[in-house]
Amino acid sequence: MPITLRTFSNSMDAHLLKVRLESEGIWCEVQNENATAYAPTPEGIKLVVLEKDIEKAQRFIDQSAHHLQDKKVKPLQCPHCNSTRYEIGHQWLRKIPILHILVRAMRNILLGNSSIAYRCKDCNCTFSK
Numbered sequence: 001m002p003i004t005l006r007t008f009s010n011s012m013d014a015h016l017l018k019v020r021l022e023s024e025g026i027w028c029e030v031q032n033e034n035a036t037a038y039a040p041t042p043e044g045i046k047l048v049v050l051e052k053d054i055e056k057a058q059r060f061i062d063q064s065a066h067h068l069q070d071k072k073v074k075p076l077q078c079p080h081c082n083s084t085r086y087e088i089g090h091q092w093l094r095k096i097p098i099l100h101i102l103v104r105a106m107r108n109i110l111l112g113n114s115s116i117a118y119r120c121k122d123c124n125c126t127f128s129k
Contacts, residue, residue: 001050001051002029002048002049002050002051003048003049003050003051003054004046004047004048005028005047005048005049005054005057005058005061006046006047006061007044007045007046007047008044008045008046008047009044009045010045011030011033011045014030014033014045014046014047015030017047017061018030018047020060020064021047021049021057021060024056024060026049026053026056026057026060027049027050027053028047028048028049028053028057029047029048030045030046030047031045031046031047031048032044032045032046033045076118078118078120078122078123078125078127079125079127080120080123080125080127081120081122081123081125083120083121083122083123085120085121085122086118086119086120086121087118087119087121088117088118
């Protein structure tokens with residue numbers, strides 16, 4: 001008999017955990033996914049597992065959470081002022097969609113598919129990763 005392992009507010013998180021559990025040989029299923037697409041429900045999106053696998057699934061989640069806590073992700077910072085406030089690419093071009101498309105196409109043709117440019121909102125410095 002299926003038992004609710006976790007509830008989620010979005011289906012992407014539920015499906016990510018589902019794939020990870022299935023890779024460990026644990027049967028699971030996402031429920032209430034379509035119901036929450038139209039209006040939030042108090043139950044949320046459920047990820048259910050078989051009763052016999054509940055302990056194995058919980059152990060896997062606990063080990064994964066511990067492993068992820070060990071990996072600290074450093075936020076992207078401006079190399080000039082160390083600010084973490086930035087915008088990606090030329091945001092002002094996005095207000096004029098056709099201009100944005102043309103500039104991106106020309107840049108890709110002339111420079112190849114170059115890396116993403118960032119602009120610091122504090123010091124106006126442009127940088128890449």
